[in-house]
Amino acid sequence: MRRASSPHTPRPQSRLIRIPFWFTYVFLYLPILVVVIMSFNSSKNLFVWKGFSLQWYPTVFANEAVMTGLRNTLIVATSVMLLATLLGTLIAVGIHRYTRGGLVRAFAIAPALLPDLLLAVGLLSLFSLAGVTLGLHSVIIAHVTFAMAFVTAIVLARLASLDPSLEEASRDLGAGSFRTFMKVTLPQLAPGMVAGGLLAFTLSLDEFVIAFFTTAPTTPTLPIAIYSMVRFGVTPEINALATMLLFVSVLAVIGAQRLTRVTDAL
Amino acid sequence: MAKKSPTPGGAPLGARRGWAGLPFLTPGTLVLALFVFVPLVLVTTYAFFKRGRFGGVVYTFTLDNFARLADPLYLNVIATSIGTALIVTVLAVALGYPTALVIVRLPPKWRTLALVAVLLPFWTNFLIRTYAWILLLNNAGWINQGLQAVGIIDEPLKMLYTQPAVIIGLLYMYLPLMVLPLYASLSSQDAQLTEAATNLGSSPFRVFRTITLPLSVPGLLTGCVFVFVPAMSNFVIPELLGGGKTVLIGNLIRDQFLKARDWPFGAALALVLTILLVALIFAQQTASRRVTEGPRERKVKRNA
Numbered sequence: 055m056r057r058a059s060s061p062h063t064p065r066p067q068s069r070l071i072r073i074p075f076w077f078t079y080v081f082l083y084l085p086i087l088v089v090v091i092m093s094f095n096s097s098k099n100l101f102v103w104k105g106f107s108l109q110w111y112p113t114v115f116a117n118e119a120v121m122t123g124l125r126n127t128l129i130v131a132t133s134v135m136l137l138a139t140l141l142g143t144l145i146a147v148g149i150h151r152y153t154r155g156g157l158v159r160a161f162a163i164a165p166a167l168l169p170d171l172l173l174a175v176g177l178l179s180l181f182s183l184a185g186v187t188l189g190l191h192s193v194i195i196a197h198v199t200f201a202m203a204f205v206t207a208i209v210l211a212r213l214a215s216l217d218p219s220l221e222e223a224s225r226d227l228g229a230g231s232f233r234t235f236m237k238v239t240l241p242q243l244a245p246g247m248v249a250g251g252l253l254a255f256t257l258s259l260d261e262f263v264i265a266f267f268t269t270a271p272t273t274p275t276l277p278i279a280i281y282s283m284v285r286f287g288v289t290p291e292i293n294a295l296a297t298m299l300l301f302v303s304v305l306a307v308i309g310a311q312r313l314t315r316v317t318d319a320l
Numbered sequence: 321m322a323k324k325s326p327t328p329g330g331a332p333l334g335a336r337r338g339w340a341g342l343p344f345l346t347p348g349t350l351v352l353a354l355f356v357f358v359p360l361v362l363v364t365t366y367a368f369f370k371r372g373r374f375g376g377v378v379y380t381f382t383l384d385n386f387a388r389l390a391d392p393l394y395l396n397v398i399a400t401s402i403g404t405a406l407i408v409t410v411l412a413v414a415l416g417y418p419t420a421l422v423i424v425r426l427p428p429k430w431r432t433l434a435l436v437a438v439l440l441p442f443w444t445n446f447l448i449r450t451y452a453w454i455l456l457l458n459n460a461g462w463i464n465q466g467l468q469a470v471g472i473i474d475e476p477l478k479m480l481y482t483q484p485a486v487i488i489g490l491l492y493m494y495l496p497l498m499v500l501p502l503y504a505s506l507s508s509q510d511a512q513l514t515e516a517a518t519n520l521g522s523s524p525f526r527v528f529r530t531i532t533l534p535l536s537v538p539g540l541l542t543g544c545v546f547v548f549v550p551a552m553s554n555f556v557i558p559e560l561l562g563g564g565k566t567v568l569i570g571n572l573i574r575d576q577f578l579k580a581r582d583w584p585f586g587a588a589l590a591l592v593l594t595i596l597l598v599a600l601i602f603a604q605q606t607a608s609r610r611v612t613e614g615p616r617e618r619k620v621k622r623n624a
Contacts, residue, residue, distance in 0.1 A: 071418045071421060071422055072422060073418075074414065074415050074418035074419060075418055075419045075421075075422040075423075077415065078415050078416070078418075078419040078438070078495065078499075079437065079438075081415070081492065081495070082437075082438065082441045082492070082495070082496075083441070084456065085449060085452030085453055085455070085456055085492070086441060086444070086449075086452060088452055088455050088456055088462055089448065089451070089452045089455065092455065100455060100458075101455070101458060101460040101461055101462070101465070102460075140347075141347055141348045141351055142348070144343075144344045144345075144347055144348055145344065145345060145347070145348030145349065147344050148341050148344030148345035148348070149345070151341065151344070152340065152341025152344065152345065153341070153345075158345065158349065161349070161352060162348060162349075162352060164356070165352070165356050167549075168356075169549060169550060169552075169553045169593070169597065170550075170553075171553045171555070171570050171573060171574070171590070171593075172360065172363070172553075172590055172593070172594060173356065173359070175363055175573060175577050175586060175587070175590055176356075176359025176360050176362060176363045177355065177359050178577060179359060179362045179363055179366060179583065179587075180355070180358055180359045180362055183362065195355055196355070198351065198355075199351065199352065199355045199356050202348065202351070206348070231340075256443055259445075260443075260444075260445045260446055262446060262447060262556065263555075263556070267577070267578070277445065277446070277447055280445070280447045280448065280451070281447055281556070284447060284450070284451045284454070284560060285559075285560070288451070288454070292451065296445070296448040296451065296452075299444070299445050299448060300444050300445075300448065303443050303444045303445065304440060304443075304444070306443070307436075307439070307440060307443045311436060
């Protein structure tokens with residue numbers, strides 16, 4: 055911060071500004087810390103620390119509601135990941151190559167910005183009108199609509215950074231459009247697609263509002279199971295479950311971050 | 321992309337428009353049309369129909385759903401939603417702006433880490449993060465335990481199931497969405513501008529007021545929309561942290577669709593929410609355009 059003045063050295067700033075800066079990080083991490091620490095609590099009391107124990111971790115796996123929710127969520131998130139990556143990539147390539155205006159682009163990105171509640175009541179109305187019974191399939195459809203918008207955004211960002219002369223060279227050397235796409239374009243897009251897919255997976259894993267409206271009571275996803283646990287009697291095992299979920303999310307985010315700079319695309 | 325250059329050995333690039341794009345564009349646009357566009361149109365039209373006696377929709381045109389909105393009960397909910405989202409947005413600016421400012425000026429190695437650290441909680445389960453605040457704000461929770469241990473209070477403070485708890489929860493949820501666009505906006509500023517001002521003798525505060533802040537207004541406005549929009553329609557946090565005492569428009573819509581089964585009225589509420597949000601986004605874009613284009617226009621006029 056205080057290096058001598060090279061052309062891009064930021065000017066010194068008041069130390070006072072560090073107070074809200076540190077407060078933000080304490081604010082963001084204190085709740086997470088509490089949950090993680092309390093997940094190792096040997097007491098049944100949620101608020102009083104008694105001693106270290108791993109007892110709540112096995113009980114999570116014995117909890118039927120959690121396990122059903124987890125199974126449903128994994129089915130949904132995996133399907134969403136595959137479908138959203140496929141559809142999002144196709145539409146991104148289509149937008150990048152074949153459209154001039156921003157209309158299709160705006161249309162494709164809009165679901166990511168739309169309040170989830172609106173999408174949820176809209177889809178519930180549609181499924182009801184069309185006579186579609188609710189279940190995991192309706193959640194998958196619903197999640198694909200917004201997850202693919204994120205994939206589209208990331209793949210579009212990746213496409214913008216590609217060198218078009220590679221595709222041109224491939225054509226010059228006699229490869230057809232299809233071959234050029236498969237051998238030149240697609241491999242270059244792969245990191246963006248994987249990052250988009252991971253993001254779609256994580257988003258679907260955590261999504262609550264839309265699933266709440268578009269699933270049947272018999273097929274709750276994990277967030278819906280957690281919602282019931284939090285509303286009707288919290289037990290310490292929720293801390294263990296939360297800690298494990300935090301761990302999985304962090305791994306997925308770090309993975310996506312390493313593959314492409316997700317933060318740039320959002 | 322060198323868009324205009326004809327590709328030798330193939331058709332000119334311009335000819336790749338038209339039918340060739342269909343295999344790429346069709347599947348996605350179909351899904352979006354069917355599962356985003358149609359549902360939104362559907363909800364909009366439901367708002368103008370009557371409710372069935374046992375739920376459902378009777379296709380008779382009516383404006384009753386909108387007339388019902390004038391009821392003080394519902395106006396109050398809308399006002400509470402706007403007020404709560406406003407407070408959350410102001411607090412998010414108060415915390416997010418300094419945070420983004422410090423992050424931008426960190427050495428590159430720390431900058432990425434600090435940014436990822438802001439985003440990380442955002443990618444963790446939303447219900448778990450809300451639940452964590454139940455642990456903290458409870459009468460027997462860590463905050464009360466801490467305050468009592470230090471001797472600041474004797475009796476535990478009632479924090480959970482209050483309006484401030486809802487505000488804290490919403491702020492916690494959406495703060496990263498404020499930091500991110502602010503960071504993007506601040507990091508793209510030309511460092512030479514502030515340096516020039518400093519060299520010419522401006523105080524750090526004056527540099528901030530005349531250069532850094534005005535240039536960051538578009539990012540700031542984006543952040544405000546990113547926080548305000550979801551904060552206004554969230555229904556889970558008011559329920560879990562507010563104990564159902566703070567009813568926001570999201571709770572009302574949820575209840576009309578899932579409990580009261582009055583879909584047309586729920587749709588009317590959703591429509592009002594949409595109109596409010598679209599107006600807000602429109603205002604944000606107009607304002608941000610005026611900020612980025614304004615000075616230039618004025619200069620042109622002066623030179624003319």
